[in-house]
Every structure is written in structure tokens, then in C-alpha cells.
């Protein structure tokens with residue numbers, strides 16, 4: 231089906247699963263946005279519609295590449311994505327950018343900053359930029375990321391770029407969503423690089439020292455040397471050798487090379503069958519991770535458990551009971567419930 235980026239929104243009154251599916255498939259951005267809002271909703275009623283929507287869309291054919299860009303706040307992720315996105319568009323791709331902001335669940339300042347840093351890209355018909363709340367998730371990535379990726383791919387976007395802040399070890403969670411992930415670092419070999427946790431360095435697929443421009447060129451060389459030294463300690467199980475390069479996103483230096491490396495990494499994985507294997511593994515991990523939080527969420531919405539939880543917390547605050555004792559009581563109650571025949 232051909233994609234029409236200028237397609238007009240369908241009337242709001244017809245906002246049902248069928249209309250959403252049709253809207254997404256004809257490339258209606260407003261419908262795509264509404265569908266994303268729906269899958270991000272935590273309301274149980276919305277979840278049911280969201281599930282139906284996802285199931286009504288054709289299965290992904292693994293023809294897109296999912297790319298993660300991570301690094302500490304201010305390292306230049308959005309500036310780089312603006313550059314990468316424009317090169318992709320010039321070569322005929324359609325780009326969806328999902329920008330996660332762990333610091334502000336209500337779309338605060340830095341998201342506005344991202345929009346202005348992707349000024350050119352945000353005006354492109356073949357680009358879709360979606361700031362998203364990470365909803366307090368570890369790893370700075372929201373609960374519904376997998377579904378959002380699916381929606382964007384169904385709308386014909388073939389390069390999905392996820393921007394997320396590398397706040398620490400937990401950020402490795404980006405691994406659970408993408409085919410290739412770029413870790414950005416700042417010039418210097420001191421705190422800037424040492425501050426990156428070993429776990430995240432180990433799992434990165436490409437390392438890019440950004441801001442290699444002006445007076446920072448020498449410091450960038452030092453950072454690159456340091457990273458290359460530690461790289462030989464790590465290897466990826468699919469045989470991908472992690473490259474480290476220096477770039478200047480602002481001056482658009484080295485960005486083409488970085489894009490070539492990203493494509494090379496994704497193609498290496500696609501041809502070796504690893505991309506497909508990895509996505510299946512990611513799905514397995516997602517199920518394992520999500521059932522725990524969903525069961526807890528369902529449980530706490532049950533009146534009985536909601537009240538028990540509230541009364542136990544009151545007792546903890548008063549000092550009548552320890553948190554451990556409260557947990558014992560809660561678990562005991564849960565065991566009684568699952569033993570009761572339905």
C-alpha cells in the first residue's frame with residue numbers, strides 16, 4: 231500500500247480500531263499520534279482497545295531497522311538525530327524518532343529543546359517525531375515502546391530512532407528494543423568517560439565521541455584513544471566488532487560515516503539471521519519483564535488489595551509494623567486468593 235504523508239485526519243467520531251488501522255496504514259500522522267496515545271494509556275479499558283488495535287495490524291516483516299541513540303544529558307543526541315534523520319530522508323527512507331525524557335513525565339523543558347534541535351527534521355513529510363514519557367520506567371524507556379515501534383513500522387517508517395538519556399546502568403534497557411545502539415560520549419578521558427558504566431559500554435554497538443570540534447578536538451582524540459583501549463575487552467556474540475569514532479554533530483562532521491556504520495551493523499545482523507533472533511529474544515524478555523508489573527498493577531486495582539495495601543502502609547508509618555511484616559501479610563493474602571477455586 232502506498233503511503234500518503236499528506237493524508238487528512240479521519241473524523242474524530244470514527245475513532246475506532248478499524249479507523250485507526252486504516253489511518254495508520256495510509257500514513258495519517260494524526261491517527262498515528264492518537265494510536266500512540268492509546269497504547270501509552272494505563273487505563274484498563276484503553277488497554278483492551280490498544281491490544282485489539284495491535285492485533286489488527288499486520289505482523290512486522292523485519293524490514294525496518296531500529297536504532298538507539300543514548301548518552302548522558304547534553305551529549306548531543308538530538309542534534310545528531312537531526313543530522314542522521316535528514317541524511318536518511320535524502321536517501322529515500324522514512325524516519326520515526328521516539329524521544330524519551332525520563333526526567334519529566336509531563337513533557338517538560340527538555341522535550342521542547344528536542345523539538346527545536348530537530349527543527350528541519352520536524353518539518354519533513356517523511357519524518358515523525360514523538361516525544362514520549364518514560365513513565366518512571368528504569369532505563370528511561372516507556373512500557374509501551376514495543377507497541378509504539380510496531381505502530382510506526384505499520385505506518386511505513388523504516389528507520390526507527392530512539393533517543394534516550396544514558397542515566398546509568400539501567401539504560402542498558404535500550405538493548406531490549408533496538409537492533410543497533412550508539413553510545414555517545416563527550417571529549418576528555420576523565421569523569422566524562424569514567425562516568426559511563428561498564429555495563430553500558432559493554433553492550434554498545436558503536437561508540438561516538440561527539441563535539442570533536444573547536445577547542446575540544448584534542449580532548450576528543452584522548453577520549454577516542456581511551457575508548458579504543460577498553461574496546462578490545464568486549465566482544466559481541468554475533469561477531470560484530472564495535473567501532474569507536476569521533477564526530478561533530480553540530481558541524482556535521484563524521485555523521486555520514488556514523489550512519490554507514492549503523493547500516494553496516496544492522497545489515498550484518500540481518501544477513502546473519504541475528505536481527506530476527508534478537509527481536510524474538512527481546513519479545514521473550516519483554517513478556518518476562520512485563521507480566522510481573524502487570525500482575526502487580528491488576529492486583530492493586532482490586533478493591534480488597536487496594537485497601538489492604540493502604541492499611542498496611544498506615545501501620546508502617548505509625549511504626550506498628552515493619553515493611554517486611556507487611557509484605558508477609560500481603561503475600562499471605564495473595565496466596566489465599568490464588569488457592570481459591572474460581
Ligand SMILES: Nc1nc2c(ncn2[C@@H]2O[C@H](COP(=O)(O)OP(=O)(O)OP(=O)(O)O)[C@@H](O)[C@H]2O)c(=O)[nH]1
Nearest residue numbers: 302303304305306307308309340441478479480481
Ligand atoms: N560544540 C558542539 N556542541 C554540540 C554538538 N552537538 C550538540 N551540541 C550542543 O550541545 C547542547 C546539547 O545538545 P542536544 O542535542 O540537545 O543534546 P541531548 O543529548 O539531546 O540532550 P538531552 O536530550 O537534554 O539529554 C546543545 O547546545 C547543542 O548545540 C557538537 O557536535 N559540538
Ligand SMILES: [Mg+2]
Nearest residue numbers: 307308344393
Ligand atoms: Mg535530546
